[in-house]
Amino acid sequence: MTRHIVAIGPLPPPLHGLSLATSAMAALLADGNTVILQNLSPPASGWRLWRHPAKCASVISACIRLLRERRHPEKACYLACDGGFGQFYTLLLVISSRLLAYPTYLHHHSFRYIDRRSIVMRSILALSGPGLTHIFLCEIMRDRFTDAYRRRLRSAVISNAALVPPQAETEVDRARPLTIGMLSNLSRAKGLETFITLFRQARAQGLPLHAILAGPAADGRDRATIDAAIREFAGALEYRGAVLGDDKANVYADIDVFIFPTIYVNEAQPLVIFETKASGNAVIAYDRGCIRRQLDETDLLVPATGEFVEMAIAWLSEIPPDDPRGQRRRRVRLEYEFRHAKARERVKSLMP
Numbered sequence: 001m002t003r004h005i006v007a008i009g010p011l012p013p014p015l016h017g018l019s020l021a022t023s024a025m026a027a028l029l030a031d032g033n034t035v036i037l038q039n040l041s042p043p044a045s046g047w048r049l050w051r052h053p054a055k056c057a058s059v060i061s062a063c064i065r066l067l068r069e070r071r072h073p074e075k076a077c078y079l080a081c082d083g084g085f086g087q088f089y090t091l092l093l094v095i096s097s098r099l100l101a102y103p104t105y106l107h108h109h110s111f112r113y114i115d116r117r118s119i120v121m122r123s124i125l126a127l128s129g130p131g132l133t134h135i136f137l138c139e140i141m142r143d144r145f146t147d148a149y150r151r152r153l154r155s156a157v158i159s160n161a162a163l164v165p166p167q168a169e170t171e172v173d174r175a176r177p178l179t180i181g182m183l184s185n186l187s188r189a190k191g192l193e194t195f196i197t198l199f200r201q202a203r204a205q206g207l208p209l210h211a212i213l214a215g216p217a218a219d220g221r222d223r224a225t226i227d228a229a230i231r232e233f234a235g236a237l238e239y240r241g242a243v244l245g246d247d248k249a250n251v252y253a254d255i256d257v258f259i260f261p262t263i264y265v266n267e268a269q270p271l272v273i274f275e276t277k278a279s280g281n282a283v284i285a286y287d288r289g290c291i292r293r294q295l296d297e298t299d300l301l302v303p304a305t306g307e308f309v310e311m312a313i314a315w316l317s318e319i320p321p322d323d324p325r326g327q328r329r330r331r332v333r334l335e336y337e338f339r340h341a342k343a344r345e346r347v348k349s350l351m352p
Contacts, residue, residue, distance in 0.1 A: 001074060001351075001352065002032060002033055002034065002074060003029075003033040003034070003074050003075075003076050003351050004033070004034045004036075004069065004072040004074050004075050004076070005029055005033050005034065005035045005036070005075075005076045005077070005078050005351070006036050006038060006062075006065055006066055006069055006075070006076070006077050006078070006102075007022070007025075007026040007029060007035050007036065007037050007038065007077075007078040007079075008038040008040060008062045008077065008078065008079050008080065008093060009022035009026075009038075009039075009040055009078075009079065009080025009107075010022055010039065010040045010041040010080065011023050011026075011037065011039040011040075011041055012041070013041065014041065016185060017109070017270060017271055017272075018080060018082075018083075018109050019041060020163075020271055021080070021107075021109055021160060021163055021271065022080040022107075024163035024164075025078070025080075025107065025162075025163060025347075026078070028162060028163070028344070028347045029078060029347070029350075029351075031348075032348075033351070035078075036065065036069065038058070038061065038062040038065050039058065040055060040058045040059065040062065040080075040086075040089070041058075042054045042055050042058075055086070055089065056089075059089045059092060059093065062093060062096075063092070063093065063096045066093075066096050066097060066100050066102065067096075067100060070100045070101070070102070075102055075103075076102060076103045076104070076105065076351055077093075077097040077102040077103070077104040077105065078104075078105045078107065079093055079094065079097070079104060079105065079106050079107065080107050080109065081106050081107060081108050081109065081110070082110075083109065083110025083111075083112040083113065083265075083266040084110075084112065084266070087113065087118060087120040087121060087124070088120060090106075090120075090124060091120055091123055091124050091127070094106065094124050094127065094128050094132065095127055097131075098127065098128060098129045098131060098132075101131070102131065103131050103133070103351075104128070104131055104132050104133070105132075105133045105135055105156075105350065105351070106124075106128075106132055106133070106134050106135065107135040108134060108135065108136055108137065108141060108145070108268070109137070109266075109268050109269075110266040110268055111141070111144075111265075111266065111267060111268050111288070111289045112265050112266045114141065114144050114145050114148050115265075117148050117149065121149065122149065125149055125151055130154075132154065133154045133155065133156060133350075134153050134154065134155040134156070135155070135156050135157075135158055135350070136155055136156070136157050136158075137157070137158070137159060137160055137268055137269040137289075137290045138157060138159060138269060138290035138293040139157055139293070140289075140290055140292070140293060141157075141268065141269075141289070141290055142155055142157055156346065156350055157346070158343060158346045158347055158350065159269065159290075159293075159339070159342075159343040159346075160269045160270075160271055160274055160343075161274050161336070161339045161340045161342075161343040162340065162343035162344045162346065162347050163271065163274075164271060164274040164275050164278055164340065165278065165340065166278050166333060166336055166337045166340055167249060167252065167275075167278045167279045167280075167333065169280075169329075169330065169333060170253040170279070170329075171326070172256075172325045172326045172329065174325070176210065177208045177209060177210045178207075178208065178209055178210070178256050178257070178316070178319060178323075179209070179210040179211065179212060179254060179255045179256050179257075180195075180198075180199065180209055180210075180211050180212075180255060180256070180257045180258075180259050180316070181211065181212040181213070181214070181251060181252075181254070181255030181257070181258055181259065181281075182195045182212075182213055182214070182215075182258065182259050182260065183213075183214040183215050183243070183248070183251055183252075183258075183272055183275075183276075184215045184260070184262075184270075184272055185215055185216055185218055186213065186215045186216065186217050186218060186222055186226065187217075187218035187219070187222050187264075188218075188222065189218075189262070189263055189264040189265070190218075190260075190262050190264055191259070191260060191261030191262050191263065191286075191308075192213075192222055192225060192226070193225060194261035194308055194309065195211075195213070195259050195261060196225065196229045197309055198259065198261075198308070198309045198312050198313065199211045199229075199233070199236075199237060200232075200233075201309055201313060202312075202313050202316060203233075203236070205313060205317075207313070207316060207317060209236075209316070210236060210237075210238075211233070211236065211237040211238070212237075212238045212239075212240065212251060212254060212255055213226060213229075213237065213238070213239045213240070214239070214240040214241065214242075214243045214248070214251045215241075215242060215243070216241070216242040226239055248275075249279070252275060252276050252278075252279035252281060253279060255276075255281060256281060256282065256325055257281060257282045257283070257284060257316065258272075258273070258276040258281045258282070258283045258284070258285075259283075259284050259285075259312065260272065260273060260283065260284070260285040260286070260291075261284075261285070261286055261302075261308045261312075262285070262286055262288060263286065263288070264288075267288045267289045267291070268289040268290055269289060269290035269291070269293075269294060270291070270294075273285065273291065273294045273295075274294065274336070277294070277332060277336045278333065278336050278340070279329070279333070280328070280329030280330065280331075280332040280333040280336075281329065281332070282298045282299050282300075282328070282332070283295055283299040283300070284299065284300040284302065284308075284312045284315060284316075285299070285300075285301065285302065286301075286302050286303075286304055286306075286308060287301050287302065287303050287304050287306075288304055296332075296335065298328060298331075298332055300312065300315045
């Protein structure tokens with residue numbers, strides 16, 4: 001059956017996890033279906049106070065689009081759920097899709113309203129009706145959401161692995177030192193300062209590490225933190241700035257262990273972890289959201305209240321100088337290929 005899908009959510013730019021996930025999911029849904037995109041991202045430039053009026057205008061435009069497409073016999077609405085103030089817009093869109101009798105698929109990408117129950121999410125659940133299917137990123141997310149709101153739900157579990165294709169195998173330079181890396185919108189919440197502290201203490205303890213940072217700085221203070229680290233480590237730490245395409249792939253190819261000490265309140269199932277696993281890297285990350293389901297025996301999962309720096313240094317210290325990096329990367333990549341294929345099959349079965 002060919003569906004006529006109105007897909008609503010933020011699209012790049014700006015470039016962040018939710019906009020990337022929405023864009024990639026819409027592309028997957030377009031395989032065998034007709035997809036009409038409605039972008040909710042505010043203008044990339046302009047007066048900051050204009051963002052909410054612009055967002056309101058884009059939500060109204062999406063409601064009008066739902067109205068125009070309502071007569072299609074195989075219509076459906078795909079909706080990316082916002083984790084913050086944008087839940088009010090999600091509520092309006094869910095009400096509109098119900099009034100227009102759309103089978104609606106609400107894709108959750110945040111643990112903010114799971115860790116701390118939201119009145120707006122309660123309203124969404126109360127007003128959505130039986131035509132709403134919830135898409136969760138992992139069983140942990142589904143079960144904790146169900147426990148938090150104590151409601152029986154129609155749901156599907158689709159990992160973000162569906163959105164990240166496997167990467168080509170790359171040769172490992174055995175002569176280079178063990179390299180740790182972090183790629184993100186670099187900020188304190190994402191773990192920027194913890195990464196730098198880890199690198200500093202590891203070097204102080206004699207670990208011959210190299211480090212790579214990549215991604216835009218979130219604000220001026222974070223950029224100053226990066227600049228100070230570049231001066232402090234005098235060539236042992238590279239900062240590659242914002243990266244896309246081949247430049248991003250090169251970052252993952254040039255590191256051995258991806259460090260992700262995120263404490264970001266919305267963190268759910270970071271695309272960057274799947275990207276680095278698709279390239280064959282090991283990961284050290286905090287246990288937040290669905291992250292524990294992204295990692296395997298080649299990785300280190302640090303408890304949410306654990307001492308990240310101390311545990312990471314102890315784990316890195318156990319890696320021998322003659323570690324067979326190429327073999328490990330190949331095994332991790334092959335395992336990720338299987339995970340990716342399984343997640344893609346779940347997308348195909350989402351709208352029968």
